Amino acid sequence: MSKAEILIIDDEPQIRKLLEITLESNDFKVWLAETGKEGVIMAANHPPELILLDLGLPDKSGHEILKELRTWYNKSIIILSVQNNETDIVQALDNGATDYLAKPFRNAELLARIRSAIRRNQTPNNNNVINCDDVEIDLTARTVKKNNELIKLTSTEFNLLVLLAKNEGRVLTHHFILKEIWGVGYQTETQYLRVFIGTLRKKIETNHNQPKHIVTESGVGYRFC
Amino acid sequence: MSKAEILIIDDEPQIRKLLEITLESNDFKVWLAETGKEGVIMAANHPPELILLDLGLPDKSGHEILKELRTWYNKSIIILSVQNNETDIVQALDNGATDYLAKPFRNAELLARIRSAIRRNQTPNNNNVINCDDVEIDLTARTVKKNNELIKLTSTEFNLLVLLAKNEGRVLTHHFILKEIWGVGYQTETQYLRVFIGTLRKKIETNHNQPKHIVTESGVGYRFC
DNA sequence: ATTTTTCTTTATAAAATCTTTACAAATTTT
DNA sequence: AAAATTTGTAAAGATTTTATAAAGAAAAAT
Numbered sequence: 001m002s003k004a005e006i007l008i009i010d011d012e013p014q015i016r017k018l019l020e021i022t023l024e025s026n027d028f029k030v031w032l033a034e035t036g037k038e039g040v041i042m043a044a045n046h047p048p049e050l051i052l053l054d055l056g057l058p059d060k061s062g063h064e065i066l067k068e069l070r071t072w073y074n075k076s077i078i079i080l081s082v083q084n085n086e087t088d089i090v091q092a093l094d095n096g097a098t099d100y101l102a103k104p105f106r107n108a109e110l111l112a113r114i115r116s117a118i119r120r121n122q123t124p125n126n127n128n129v130i131n132c133d134d135v136e137i138d139l140t141a142r143t144v145k146k147n148n149e150l151i152k153l154t155s156t157e158f159n160l161l162v163l164l165a166k167n168e169g170r171v172l173t174h175h176f177i178l179k180e181i182w183g184v185g186y187q188t189e190t191q192y193l194r195v196f197i198g199t200l201r202k203k204i205e206t207n208h209n210q211p212k213h214i215v216t217e218s219g220v221g222y223r224f225c
Numbered sequence: 226m227s228k229a230e231i232l233i234i235d236d237e238p239q240i241r242k243l244l245e246i247t248l249e250s251n252d253f254k255v256w257l258a259e260t261g262k263e264g265v266i267m268a269a270n271h272p273p274e275l276i277l278l279d280l281g282l283p284d285k286s287g288h289e290i291l292k293e294l295r296t297w298y299n300k301s302i303i304i305l306s307v308q309n310n311e312t313d314i315v316q317a318l319d320n321g322a323t324d325y326l327a328k329p330f331r332n333a334e335l336l337a338r339i340r341s342a343i344r345r346n347q348t349p350n351n352n353n354v355i356n357c358d359d360v361e362i363d364l365t366a367r368t369v370k371k372n373n374e375l376i377k378l379t380s381t382e383f384n385l386l387v388l389l390a391k392n393e394g395r396v397l398t399h400h401f402i403l404k405e406i407w408g409v410g411y412q413t414e415t416q417y418l419r420v421f422i423g424t425l426r427k428k429i430e431t432n433h434n435q436p437k438h439i440v441t442e443s444g445v446g447y448r449f450c
Numbered sequence: 451a452t453t454t455t456t457c458t459t460t461a462t463a464a465a466a467t468c469t470t471t472a473c474a475a476a477t478t479t480t
Numbered sequence: 481a482a483a484a485t486t487t488g489t490a491a492a493g494a495t496t497t498t499a500t501a502a503a504g505a506a507a508a509a510t
Binding site: 415416419423441443444 | 497498499500501
Binding site for chain 1: 311314315318319322323324331333334336337338340341345394395396442443444445448
């Protein structure tokens, strides 16, 4: 599972730094923007899982930025603000903010609210899939489809296929593959690998005499796609 | 559009009255419960669009009620509490609370947070019935039907089936299932799991030698559907 | 207090997967 | 082109994993 990405839009350097440290040490990937404009551009280029938005920005009102983001961004936006008046809170929530936290906020609470907001983003099918021609590998579900039909792989076969697919186009040496799948100590058991590559090919190649997906690099290893 | 229904679970009569008046004048239909137990029953009989839950209940801790509700209720639950300490807030949010508001709260803010929470309900995946071929699982009533006939499951069997069904199509590892159903500390008791999968199959599979619903992924875990 | 139900544990059978061997086929080197 | 090396395939044996029954323990219901 890769890290969830959070975009922070705040003009105060200390707050940015504090948030950056807190969030990164809690296993999030953090992006920083100083102005609303910059934030909108960053969000558009690389939509994060969640946005932390300060209301008091120098260029535009945070409320404006929120509205602008909400025209297309539909994941969570948590407002951070020194303003703790009802008007701002109500306005922000009604403009589509997921949550509103007054500064100074408490770290653990912020983190819990972030987890909660991200949890709610999680629609059932945001699975992690690798596609390659007629082969589709779903890492979360642990399924492999060929021409949209489910294929049954054993655990080791699946792990091997994922390793190859994750390194698509790259040659992986026998040593490397054996170390990754079977562990250190098995690095010379190249025969294991041959047998498993064989069964994999039978299952995912259309014509297993002319493999298109799992290609042999004689003397070196194998390459996917 | 009919009125959205809100269930209030709070033991303080003044608060109940205050909330009732506020919410009804804002076009919500209000249900009232004085104790956690009563609240759970009312929620089950007539699932509301949102639940306002007080943490300091006389019969059980509000945290317990929250957990109990969250085993099947997946619309919004907002916590109201006189406690404003981080521990309670974090615990509640991590147990699946949608939001947490400290008493005394401001009316307009509460209303805005309620609107926000209800707005988010509209998005998918708040279905309380899972259908899969000839099997129908009703999370609210805690019943399972096969070909429209009720099937009797024990509590553990039901929980296991729900866990699998909620993750339809995805492999769940032995470890994960054991942790979720039996709790941490049971993660190596894979034999429990085998026995329970066995009885579940006998009950819901048409031909339990060729299971269609609960599929074994040897060396990894099980998959539903 | 007794019966019934559910859960835990043990034993064993069955199935699936992995490892190993043997040899054929393909590729590279000489 | 022949020899040497590497790779692919099939199949047998070994091992691991899973399924099922059934008995004892614990919990719940009567």
